[in-house]
Amino acid sequence: MQIKLIPGTGAEIDGKRLLLGCSRGEAEVLVGKPESEYGVCYYHSGSLVLDYGKDDTLCYIECRDGSNAELYGVNVFRTDEDKLYEILAAENGDDISDDEDGYSYRFNGIGVSIWRESLPDSENTDEYEHWDTVGVFAPGYYG
Secondary structure: EEEEEEEOEEEEOOEEEOOOOOOOOHHHHHOOOOOOOOEEEHHHHHHEEEEEOOOOOOOOOOOEEOEEEEEEOEEEOOHHHHHHHHEEEEEHOOOEEEOOOOOOOEEEOOOEEEEEOOOOOOOOOOOOOOOOOEEOOOOOOOO
């Protein structure tokens, strides 16, 4: 599965557009029924996660490590975490939220979030050279 995340818009999955704000039914035409649901919907062994708002419209698309996801022309899971942060910061500007002390960042200007399980200075630094999840979100998703 090829995923191209498009900030402010949604994603292109295997050449098909999945738009933030579309209905759950419209999303399921493109990606099928979820394999499992635990507050959010999981697809492709959990490498793609979709979250719907109270009105059942798509408000968040997340790719997890193991997916072939592209953002701003780079493969997000083959790009060094510092390099990806720099790319996102340059596209975003100053409105960056860091509510988890370096574990995650929200680039509010472009509607992109990144998360990692461990910080680079932890004991297992060799295992964490890139972000674990990258997502695009609709305005207002984080409140």
